[in-house]
Each structure stands twice: as C-alpha cells, then as structure tokens.
Amino acid sequence: MQHNSSIKEVLIDEQSIKQRIKELGQQISNDYQGKTPLFIGVLKGAWVYMADLLREIDVDCDVDFMSVSSYGNGRQTSGGITIVKDLSVDCEGRDVIVVEDIVDSGITLSRLKELLLGRKAKSVEMTTLLSKPSRRIVDVDVKYIGFEIPDKFVIGYGLDWDGRMRHLRDVCVPNE
Ligand code: IMP
Ligand code: MG
Numbered sequence: 001m002q003h004n005s006s007i008k009e010v011l012i013d014e015q016s017i018k019q020r021i022k023e024l025g026q027q028i029s030n031d032y033q034g035k036t037p038l039f040i041g042v043l044k045g046a047w048v049y050m051a052d053l054l055r056e057i058d059v060d061c062d063v064d065f066m067s068v069s070s071y072g073n074g075r076q077t078s079g080g081i082t083i084v085k086d087l088s089v090d091c092e093g094r095d096v097i098v099v100e101d102i103v104d105s106g107i108t109l110s111r112l113k114e115l116l117l118g119r120k121a122k123s124v125e126m127t128t129l130l131s132k133p134s135r136r137i138v139d140v141d142v143k144y145i146g147f148e149i150p151d152k153f154v155i156g157y158g159l160d161w162d163g164r165m166r167h168l169r170d171v172c173v174p175n176e
Helices: 014-031 047-054 107-118
Strands: 007-012 038-043 062-070 081-085 095-103 123-131 144-148 171-174
Touching: 014 047, 014 123, 014 144, 038 047, 038 107, 047 095, 062 107, 081 107, 095 107, 107 123
Parallel strands: 038 062, 038 095, 095 123, 123 144
Antiparallel strands: 007 171, 062 081
C-alpha cells in the first residue's frame, strides 16, 4: 500500500496530475513547433515529472539533467547554487526548457536561468509541476506551471522527505 500512516492528506491525485501534464505537454509542443528544445531536468526531484511530461511532447527534443544544491539559508535573496552534476551537452544556441518539481523561494530557478544564459543558451523557459507563490523571495517568471499550492510541505511524485517518499503516485502532505 502506498498511502500509509505517514500520509496526512492527498493534495493532488494521480489522475489530476496526468491530465494537467497532458495540457502542459500540448502547450509546450505548440510553442516549440519547428524548434528542437533541450529539456534540462533538475535532479533529483524533477525526474518523475520529466518522464511523464516528455511523453506528452511531440516536437523533436533533447534531454539532459543537472543536479544543484542551494546554499545560504534559502531565505535570503543572496542565496546561490552550486553545481553538483553538470550538463553533458553544450547549451549554447539552444532553446532550453528547465524542468523542476517545485518552485519555493525561486532561488534555484532564477540562478539556473542566469547560469544558462551566461552559457549563451538562445532562450531559457521553465516549467514546474508545483509552485508555492506565497514563499517567493526572488521573482522568477516560470512560463509553464502545473499547480499553484499553499505553503505546505509536500511529498511524492518525485518530491522527497529526507530522501524518502519520491515514489508515491500522488502529491501528498505528510504527517508531522
Ligand atoms: P527554491 O530554490 O527555494 O525555489 O527551491 C526549490 C527546491 O526546494 C525544490 O526543487 C525542492 O527540492 C525543495 N522543496 C521546496 N518545497 C518543497 C516541498 O514542499 N517538498 C519537497 N521539497 C521541496
Ligand atoms: Mg527540485
């Protein structure tokens, strides 16, 4: 059984996620007609979303991954990121779409965008399955958002709680 005693509430169920990702896939595919975007998944959290989103994309595309960690206390606009695993392809001249699980302070995505533009990506757009607008510290323009959620810690569908629970099919709120 997936939903054991550590789950308090299912916030977004599997079917709703599936439906929304279908819509986002169509929207992105329309916007990128005639282009070959490079999708960059942010490990580890984005892996499940990336796998489902990419199968709703019907333009030619490339896929790569990065792993970054944010430093500072995450509550300061001075927060930065360090690269734990870098891209294995060159993003110069590419139409990049960064794929995230959730945007919280916005620091990770805003720093990643700066970094990729610094490497001369032709364009950088971003998609996230989840967004917590009330937590934003840095203004970041995420073009494709799955769901806006309240300021609750969530797990499942790639999101972890101390490394666990990424495999849950729904986005859930854990018990304390
Ligand atoms: P940001 O730089 O503050 O936007 O950080 C976003 C990152 O924080 C995400 O990629 C997640 O790894 C993590 N995060 C933020 N909120 C949650 C949550 O509710 N559950 C699990 N991870 C979260
Ligand atoms: Mg993440």
